[in-house]
Amino acid sequence: MNIRDTSALLAGVIADVQGSPDRRELPIQRVGVKGLRYPLRWRSAGGEQPSVGRFGMYVALPADQKGTHMSRFIALLEARLAADRPALDAAGMRAMFGEMLTLLEARRGRIELSLPLFVRKTAPVSRVESLMDYDLSIVVEGDDDSPVTTMTLVVPCTSLCPCSKTISEYGAHNQRSHVTVSVESAEPIEPEEIVALAEAQASSELYGLLKRVDEKHVTERAYENPKFVEDLVRDVAMALRRDARVRGFVVEAENFESIHNHSAFARIES
């Protein structure tokens, strides 16, 4: 469907309030739609998976234009995410960004997508398989020639406190932590690669399904591998630095402390 032609047609019948000129001389960096939920098939290194994404889509508006055409964002999603179209991936997000600028007649813009990423994992001893879920978001922002793509993953893991281990005769407090990694890269990086990179630095990684032999293994692994929140962000940052594709990153770690009702938190930005 040609949305702009339809709009032109309607413009003869019903006033186009958004299309009128604006005299406040204030450009708007970002205007669009937020909180759009859509079913889709997602594709990355682990293959294709059913998913539900939440989208934000925005364009820059010049100072002399009163408003943008909100319905065109929805039309673009409808067209791109139709059931007979290929699964969405990071490259598809980049292509959709270009189409959005064209359709909205804009020079700059921003697309945000948040969705769960499911990774099939194998338990360390029993080898039983199960899915783990991570929160993935992808932002494409800039102009059509050189937009920047930023990928963010929230990687839940176990952290075990080095202090607690050292000072206690037995045991050590441990807890679920969130390691959040944002990466801007020169070449494409698969989200599953970032998950694996972050998990390798945790006291232990998490699994959906563990048999008793696995539970023994992850318990002992965490105990052998204590990490402060400071260690988590430093070790993940070191691993990102060794990857030549990474141009910039932010690493955050939040420990939902099992001995407090607040979190320990650290952040490194590069």
Place this chain on the structure above:
Amino acid sequence: MNIRDTSALLAGVIADVQGSPDRRELPIQRVGVKGLRYPLRWRSAGGEQPSVGRFGMYVALPADQKGTHMSRFIALLEARLAADRPALDAAGMRAMFGEMLTLLEARRGRIELSLPLFVRKTAPVSRVESLMDYDLSIVVEGDDDSPVTTMTLVVPCTSLCPCSKTISEYGAHNQRSHVTVSVESAEPIEPEEIVALAEAQASSELYGLLKRVDEKHVTERAYENPKFVEDLVRDVAMALRRDARVRGFVVEAENFESIHNHSAFARIES
């Protein structure tokens, strides 16, 4: 994979703490896993759609049993939601409930699933199509012979205030509202039927994509059709009463008032 056999095997090597007897003489009505997120394909009246569900799975535990076998719940999800299995639907939820009781050797239990439901809608004048999203949850609870299935839908809609319309010379405050309908039924009801039933009672229904001719239509329709929160719950309750399949229901309406920073709320239970 036969989980129980594997467990039996492991029991010889590693202590089965959950399997030991309990002396507190307290049965537990509900024990299991909560907050499990899984990719799936959902099927109801509108066809099949990619989705992500959040599951809670619980069984009753007799007084003399110390603990349940948490990993079996995950194994069941893994088996039932595998990519080569049919899409999940309400009947599939009922079947999974039975399998859970068998696998967990339990007499009573409860499965909860929450997922978004997407419905393809046609704009009232331009006939342009788009998806609308609703929150759907399904609970199956009871024993294996006669479990009760409850379906709940959160249906966002427009409400326009009758008082504001009557007392004002022009305009009337209106806002987004959530009509939440829980239905227990003797025969299956499709979630799309409940959506349509609730939307028919709103000041206006919502759409993803509206052209200007449609926006004029829904604006005027809402103005012609003012409803208090009390009207919303009564009118939806009346419609549910006319449906012979419905055995019991709860209807709630929450108006996110556009003139206040709180909600107006009403609830009818039958």
Place this chain on the structure above:
Amino acid sequence: MNIRDTSALLAGVIADVQGSPDRRELPIQRVGVKGLRYPLRWRSAGGEQPSVGRFGMYVALPADQKGTHMSRFIALLEARLAADRPALDAAGMRAMFGEMLTLLEARRGRIELSLPLFVRKTAPVSRVESLMDYDLSIVVEGDDDSPVTTMTLVVPCTSLCPCSKTISEYGAHNQRSHVTVSVESAEPIEPEEIVALAEAQASSELYGLLKRVDEKHVTERAYENPKFVEDLVRDVAMALRRDARVRGFVVEAENFESIHNHSAFARIES
């Protein structure tokens, strides 16, 4: 301010749409306002504390009445929570419930209040003091003669897995858990009593501020005191049963597992 007199006055000038009769013959169990946030001073066993409460206030509406008078709920909160009025406590909630029924000319109703409860705690070895926060909610519901008051506390604590401890050569996974206790009582119970009762059953309680000697103590205490989610609900239920004031209760425990990305959950109702 006498709201009803003012309303009567206005009724002569501006149509009273809510006051008109209704012909659908459907009583409404609950209609009112939701999500009202108010500053207040809270008083319970631990003394008076600055607080912010979130209120829901509802009345039953007879079948022949079109709507309730929403503004009267707000007027009641304004009057009751004025800065020069005494701090709010559980008895004050009960009194406010009665005033609400009178003001709204209703026979039945429901008031809900959610607020944080802060308890001053002393670290187990260093004796250093700090505050811990809990979520408290109080619901008063019924008619004016015999309303039922239900108090619910979310008590965060540590749980350490008995299975993990038994099968592992060293360490044991542990995590933050939420024990949620709802109590309906014949005589008043202070929320701080419920907090203490629940914490006594955890692997360890939590603290805001711990010195290293304290961290050693809570780590070892949790290791000596492993609990499944099933143990948590049973042990809290046993303690509630021993309290003659308790007429009914619900106990839930949710472990935010440090080896999984989902929760273990149990619930006992009595």
Place this chain on the structure above:
Amino acid sequence: MNIRDTSALLAGVIADVQGSPDRRELPIQRVGVKGLRYPLRWRSAGGEQPSVGRFGMYVALPADQKGTHMSRFIALLEARLAADRPALDAAGMRAMFGEMLTLLEARRGRIELSLPLFVRKTAPVSRVESLMDYDLSIVVEGDDDSPVTTMTLVVPCTSLCPCSKTISEYGAHNQRSHVTVSVESAEPIEPEEIVALAEAQASSELYGLLKRVDEKHVTERAYENPKFVEDLVRDVAMALRRDARVRGFVVEAENFESIHNHSAFARIES
């Protein structure tokens, strides 16, 4: 209590793991505690009010230091928010920031506080008074000599769609919107000033309590004063530009559209 002396004492008995040197040569920009909830009295232009704040407190950690001293953040909050200390205000936040750097022996840091702000408002016609609640956050960040204070307010208001009004024979869709204003200023600005500035640009402001004469007034006022999300951010940005104290700002507007299930959104940064 002198926390550092106590720490020194304990260091002789129990290993100080955090205090050991680090060899990864990676400074950490931000390490500390997050999600701390505390009761407090807040003071700004509208006077003193009971409140509950949520704090994040972080310092920069040099490359050669393994960890920070988490318990000192809590000790600072305990000391500063004690019941016998003056109410907290923006200047108090700035002072607490300096104390934090000293106590943690850090050169740079960041304090975040989020709390509700309650403003007493007078209904436009009846003059009846009630409270409105806003979300306020204050961030102090930088070094001790020239930290930057940023104040952010989420101001809920009514927006009425100019397009819907123009094209419809009667009515116009309107909805609750959030105008979010972040301000960095050379001189102190009271949060209540930002609230008033933003509300003046909305189609209408919101109130807790409105009588029917007021409801008529705000309904008609919104209808006379339609605003797109683009208009909201531009008009608020223009007002901020006229205030000589403002050094930089971000203005966002999100309309929770009453005809869609998604938001319209705009953002201006200066």
